[in-house]
Amino acid sequence: MNVVVLSGGVGGARFVRGLVDAVDPSGVTVIGNVGDDLEVLGVYVSPDLDSILYALADLNDEERGWGRAGETWNALGAASELGGDAWFKLGDRDLGLHLLRTEALGRREPLSRITAGFAEALGIEARILPATDDRLRTWIQTEEGELTFQDWFVRRGHRDEVNGVRYEGAETARAAPGVLEALEDADLIVIAPSNPFVSIGPVLAVEEIRAAITDRRVPSVAVSPLIGGKAVKGPADRMLNRLAGGTGPGQVAKCYEGLIDALVYDEADGEVGLEVRPIMTKTLMSNAESRRKLAEATLSVAAVAR
Amino acid sequence: MNVVVLSGGVGGARFVRGLVDAVDPSGVTVIGNVGDDLEVLGVYVSPDLDSILYALADLNDEERGWGRAGETWNALGAASELGGDAWFKLGDRDLGLHLLRTEALGRREPLSRITAGFAEALGIEARILPATDDRLRTWIQTEEGELTFQDWFVRRGHRDEVNGVRYEGAETARAAPGVLEALEDADLIVIAPSNPFVSIGPVLAVEEIRAAITDRRVPSVAVSPLIGGKAVKGPADRMLNRLAGGTGPGQVAKCYEGLIDALVYDEADGEVGLEVRPIMTKTLMSNAESRRKLAEATLSVAAVAR
Numbered sequence: 001m002n003v004v005v006l007s008g009g010v011g012g013a014r015f016v017r018g019l020v021d022a023v024d025p026s027g028v029t030v031i032g033n034v035g036d037d038l039e040v041l042g043v044y045v046s047p048d049l050d051s052i053l054y055a056l057a058d059l060n061d062e063e064r065g066w067g068r069a070g071e072t073w074n075a076l077g078a079a080s081e082l083g084g085d086a087w088f089k090l091g092d093r094d095l096g097l098h099l100l101r102t103e104a105l106g107r108r109e110p111l112s113r114i115t116a117g118f119a120e121a122l123g124i125e126a127r128i129l130p131a132t133d134d135r136l137r138t139w140i141q142t143e144e145g146e147l148t149f150q151d152w153f154v155r156r157g158h159r160d161e162v163n164g165v166r167y168e169g170a171e172t173a174r175a176a177p178g179v180l181e182a183l184e185d186a187d188l189i190v191i192a193p194s195n196p197f198v199s200i201g202p203v204l205a206v207e208e209i210r211a212a213i214t215d216r217r218v219p220s221v222a223v224s225p226l227i228g229g230k231a232v233k234g235p236a237d238r239m240l241n242r243l244a245g246g247t248g249p250g251q252v253a254k255c256y257e258g259l260i261d262a263l264v265y266d267e268a269d270g271e272v273g274l275e276v277r278p279i280m281t282k283t284l285m286s287n288a289e290s291r292r293k294l295a296e297a298t299l300s301v302a303a304v305a306r
Numbered sequence: 307m308n309v310v311v312l313s314g315g316v317g318g319a320r321f322v323r324g325l326v327d328a329v330d331p332s333g334v335t336v337i338g339n340v341g342d343d344l345e346v347l348g349v350y351v352s353p354d355l356d357s358i359l360y361a362l363a364d365l366n367d368e369e370r371g372w373g374r375a376g377e378t379w380n381a382l383g384a385a386s387e388l389g390g391d392a393w394f395k396l397g398d399r400d401l402g403l404h405l406l407r408t409e410a411l412g413r414r415e416p417l418s419r420i421t422a423g424f425a426e427a428l429g430i431e432a433r434i435l436p437a438t439d440d441r442l443r444t445w446i447q448t449e450e451g452e453l454t455f456q457d458w459f460v461r462r463g464h465r466d467e468v469n470g471v472r473y474e475g476a477e478t479a480r481a482a483p484g485v486l487e488a489l490e491d492a493d494l495i496v497i498a499p500s501n502p503f504v505s506i507g508p509v510l511a512v513e514e515i516r517a518a519i520t521d522r523r524v525p526s527v528a529v530s531p532l533i534g535g536k537a538v539k540g541p542a543d544r545m546l547n548r549l550a551g552g553t554g555p556g557q558v559a560k561c562y563e564g565l566i567d568a569l570v571y572d573e574a575d576g577e578v579g580l581e582v583r584p585i586m587t588k589t590l591m592s593n594a595e596s597r598r599k600l601a602e603a604t605l606s607v608a609a610v611a612r
Binding site: 041042043068071072074075076077078079080081082083084091092093094095096097099100102103106117118121122 | 347348349374377378380381382383384385386387388389390397398399400401402403405406408409412423424427428
């Protein structure tokens with residue numbers, strides 16, 4: 001079975017990790033968000049792609065929730081002592097990857113090929129693709145002005161309420177090589193439990209991707225990132241409240257209007273009327289088993305024709 | 307007293323560390339070799355300047371002899387797992403500095419200003435200047451062809467015999483801002499115990515620097531890097547044998563013909579006839595006291611007029 005998953009941050013990466021335990025990984029293609037990519041200390045960082053890479057290679061730090069297990073922070077510490085920026089937490093092992101990517105981008109290698117090389121080196125069977133090889137950046141509109149995603153999210157700890165989101169470069173961004181082909185060959189399209197505005201939004205802002213999903217001939221399902229109307233982590237609930245008028249499954253489904261046929265959401269949100277097929281289950285991914293079960297509930301959609 | 311020291315690798319850095327214990331550091335200007343600078347994993351590394359910075363900030367690893375104390379190697383390890391080059395040993399803490407320098411060079415900041423910023427951040431009182439802000443690279447001529455310095459020295463472990471040395475860019479390189487002024491204001495010029503061909507040679511290859519030392523009005527003294535005709539570490543003895551016809555104090559002095567008035571060399575080399583003033587002492591820098599004593603013996607030259 002060919003499954004295409006749109007994935008953003010850490011929740012998405014966790015979900016994908018469960019997915020490859022529930023289905024043959026060689027049929028899985030992950031389309032990762034690049035809207036929160038940034039350059040810091042001169043290196044190009046692609047946090048969401050890396051979360052996917054680390055999760056699928058079992059290199060991620062389960063406890064901290066992001067970055068690599070067994071990480072050290074000596075490069076950042078030294079840079080900080082010398083007056084460098086230290087607000088964006090770059091671990092030493094993580095940095096090893098960023099150095100190689102930055103070097104390869106400098107040689108004009110596309111991000112998609114670089115990412116495929118890393119996945120191969122790490123023995124990952126699933127395919128990981130950036131939504132686009134073109135520059136696409138998420139900007140957050142707040143009372144403090146328009147902030148880059150990482151400035152808002154990390155430096156300011158997403159404390160500013162969000163009035164709107166803009167995807168710079170989306171108008172001209174092309175889907176990365178392989179993305180449209182994967183959507184074409186998919187038996188099921190899945191939107192991972194990620195923030196609809198800042199994790200999935202930038203992927204769907206690539207017009208070719210949105211059109212391919214809108215015109216799909218196979219089922220598409222989203223997994224809600226909220227449990228009982230609350231985000232497990234991060235600002236998704238506050239953003240949904242403000243930008244979609246609420247934090248129920250209905251509001252999540254509305255973010256993906258025309259793009260999904262079903263929504264997987266948590267039992268804590270109770271029975272609700274939806275314009276798509278509701279799939280109520282436990283969605284908290286606290287361990288390998290709960291991740292796999294959530295993936296299985298999601299995959300059940302594939303059994304039902306559109 | 308104003309002292310200008312030409313310094314190359316680890317021996318030079320050790321000597322400079324002793325010098326600032328023997329004389330007011332605020333009068334010391336170190337002119338560092340940049341001929342073995344390189345770009346690796348996309349970062350710009352200036353090993354000799356960094357050895358000086360680390361030694362003067364007491365951050366250097368005394369036991370290993372290069373790099374920083376308490377160093378870790380996780381970034382390089384991760385890069386290597388992903389297929390990156392790992393032949394040049396970049397430590398994590400070291401990397402923090404390289405990242406900042408690479409970023410600053412990308413903003414077109416000159417190396418001299420970047421180095422001064424690091425020295426200030428590390429609380430170093432002595433002044434550290436690169437010989438030049440221009441690109442200058444040491445090439446090593448061997449039976450295997452012409453190799454970059456680090457390819458020959460690190461990757462191939464300086465096993466290839468050296469037929470000659472070439473300083474790429476030396477013809478057009480200008481002395482970095484402050485270098486000629488420091489030489490003009492010096493009470494004493496010192497050539498540290500570094501390899502004459504690959505550590506000091508690239509500094510003297512900058513024509514403005516060579517001319518300023520040739521035309522000096524103050525004493526100039528070199529410290530031999532050899533003890534009993536042997537290098538403490540590295541290929542200096544093999545190179546002197548092959549390129550200068552021997553490993554005695556006379557051959558070392560000949561490398562600096564017209565540029566020095568005295569040579570400090572080790573007792574193990576015995577009494578020899580030299581065309582410059584011989585200063586025989588213990589030159590092995592095994593601890594802070596022996597370093598300081600060597601510096602004091604060297605500084606004694608200043609008491610004697612040219």
